[in-house]
Amino acid sequence: MIARVETTALLGIDAFTVDLEVDxxxxxxxxxxxxxxxxGAVRESKERVFSALKNSGFKLPPSRITVNLAPADVRKEGSGYDLPLALGLLAGAGEIPEHALRxxxxxxxxxxxxxxxxxxxxxxxxxxARDMQAKALFVPRQNAAEAAVVKGLTVLPLDSLSQSIRFFLGETTIEPASSDLDSLWALREEHHVDFSxxxxxxxxxxxxxxxxxxxHNLLFLGPPGSGKTMLAKRIPTVLPPLGFDEALEVTKIYSVAGHLKSDPMIVSxxxxxxxxxxxxxxxxxxxxYPKPGEVSLAHRGVLFLDExxxxxxxxxxxxxxxxxxxxxxxxxxxxxxxxxxxFMLVAxxxxxxxxYLGDERHPCICTPSQIQRYRSRLSGPLLDRIDLQVEVPAVPYKELxxxxxxxxxxxxxxxxxxxxAIQAHRYQDTPLLTNAQLSGKWLQQFCPLGDTEHAFLESAVKRLGLSARAFTRILRIARTIADLSGDHAINIHHLAEAINYRSLDRQNESF
Known part of the structure; x- marks a missing residue:
């Protein structure tokens, strides 16, 4: 007898249906x-499943068992196939009705x-499962709150294999799980640190x-103890809160990576x-089989690279x-x-x-060649991708x-x-979300300059030897500075402030 059970496999951060067939x-x-x-773990499931069936009071008759995971040309991994395999074997042996699993x-x-x-x-x-209009989703109780985040889906938490068997035999019912997202969502703007x-x-x-x-991406340059790390750790406190769709996307990444802790959803x-x-x-x-790295775990947030x-x-x-x-x-x-x-890169x-180069309180003992070698560890193309390069000097005692x-x-x-909000209104009919995404025709359309501004920027580009990518970055920053000021047009003082945030370009020019 052939039994069929539906489960899923992962491809990136999305899932696709897998039909587990048992003969x-x-x-x-x-x-x-x-x-x-x-x-890996899928092949090893045979030993776990047979032992679990035996210790749950079931023994399969001697048979030639064939298990097919369709589609057969896509790799499956993980231990999540144990439950559907066990129920498929029982249905194939006639212990539970096969139609009950559909x-x-x-x-x-x-x-x-x-x-x-x-x-x-x-x-x-x-x-x-929700998109496929499933009757319900069976998951271990520890996963139930995470699955219940998805609206429009019945999530049934399980403690044991025998509990699921009794359900399909009609001997018991299972209370659907729920997630208290309201109280969790209220915590998304709570922070333990502050810029004050x-x-x-x-x-x-x-x-x-x-x-x-x-x-925009940001780089801090300063001596030890000047507060670079302290500043970086407080950046999430000023970013706009996550929307629900953004939170769901971030949570999917953490779920796939196995980094979800006690909370069923990432809300900050x-x-x-x-x-x-x-x-x-x-x-x-x-x-x-690739798993998400730090750049993906920082999606919609901040990736901080110290030193x-x-x-x-x-x-x-x-x-x-x-x-x-x-x-x-x-x-x-x-x-x-x-x-x-x-992500927003902060380094x-x-x-x-x-x-201690440039520090008034400590003499620098480095030679010019040592400084050059140190800075050459960062390639020009990488630095061009960092919009703001900001000096963070030591804090005077009077301010401390x-x-x-x-x-x-x-x-x-x-x-x-x-x-x-200004950017959201400006880009409502475009695929853009923020000024950091401006390029090509969008840069020309939303960052127009007058003759005076063009002459000023041309002089700065020639003097500092800026690349085309750095030129784009300056226009993006100037657009953001104008938005913060509530100005529609980009003026010379916006450009001047933007150029001031290219510290490495200016230092290299005078070095």
Whole structure:
């Protein structure tokens, strides 16, 4: 008898339906064969499932068992096929009615005793089950709150294999799961840090305000202890809150990566700060079957790279594509996957190897060649992709003794929100969302300059030796500065401030 159970497999951060077909043939020698590009934990599921069935009080008759995972040309991995396989075997053996399984989606890992254990990637699976108008989705109880985030889908939490069997035999009912999103959603604007705790650094705060308003990338340059990391960690407190669709997209990434903790949904913008020893696969994503990396985990949030020149050069170079495209494509011999990677890059570095170039309180002991080698670890193409390059000098004692900073996160967030609203209105009929995405015809359309402004910018480009990409960055920043001021046209003072945020270009020109 052939039984069919519906489950899913992951392709990137999306799921597709997998038909798990089980055939129990009483003729021939007893055997077990699984086909359909099953990998690793899927092949091992046979041992877990047979033990779970035995310890749940069921014993399959001697049979030649064939299991097919369709479509057969797409790889399947993970332990989530244990539950559908066990129920498919029971239906094939006639222990439960095969028709009772139709219309239900399910996933879950089985222990040897028959208890259900959580699996990763439940949220994309729940979205697929809803789109396919499934009767319900069976998941381990630990995954139920995550799956219940999806509206319009009945989620049935399971504790054990025997509980699911009793359900399909009509011996019990299961109460659908729910997620308390209202209380969770109320926490999305709660932060444990604030810019009012940062004393001094008004110039850096202004740069952060511009970067957050236009979703621009940002680089801090300053001596040790000047507050670069402190500033970066407070950037999420001024970014606009996540919308529901954005939160769902971010949560899908974390679900696939297995990084969802106690909360069923990511409601705050991510802040990722990997160590400088990270590999290129850890940063961009990878593995034999690629998983999301830090750039994808920072999607819709902030990726902070502290001590930027200490990262391996080939690791930093892989940032070029996601910084330009907003997604990353990882190609392997067996599969090519794309993951979202639309993040705000914030980086920090010392001005020289010893860290004290330009510091009035500490002498710099580096030679010009040492400084040049240190800065050459960052390629020109990468620096061109960082819109704002801001100096963060040491804070004078007079400012350190102040009780609080002069600008708090709430004030900055209000101004940033107003600038984002201007951009949303301006780009409502375009595929653009923020000024950081301006390029090509959109740059010409939304950043027109007068003759005076063109002459000023031409002089700056020649003097600093700026590339075409840096020229584009200056126009984008100037557009954001004008939005923060409520000005429709870009003026010379907007351009001058934008050029002032290209610190490395100006330092290299005078170095």
């Amino acid at each position: 129990l043939a009483r003729s021939g020698m007893p055997a077990f064969c699984m086909v359909g590009l099953a990998e 219309g239900y989606y399910m996933a879950g890992e089985l222990s040897l005793s028959g208890e259900l254990r959580p699996v990763t990637g439940i949220l994309p699976m729940a979205i697929k 705790e940062v004393k001094g650094q008004e110039h850096a705060k202004r740069a952060i305000e511009i970067a957050a308003a236009g979703a 913008r991510p802040f990722r700060s990997p160590h400088h020893t990270i590999s290129d696969a850890g940063l961009i994503g990878g593995g034999q 930027l020149p200490e990262f391996k050069k080939h690791v930093l170079e892989v940032l070029r594509q996601p910084l330009e495209d907003g997604h990353v494509t990882i190609s392997r011999a067996a599969v090519s996957l794309s993951y979202p990677a639309d 920090a570095m010392n001005p020289c190897p010893c860290g 003794r102040q009780n609080t900073g002069s600008l708090d996160s709430a004030t900055m967030r209000t101004r940033i929100g107003a600038a984002r």
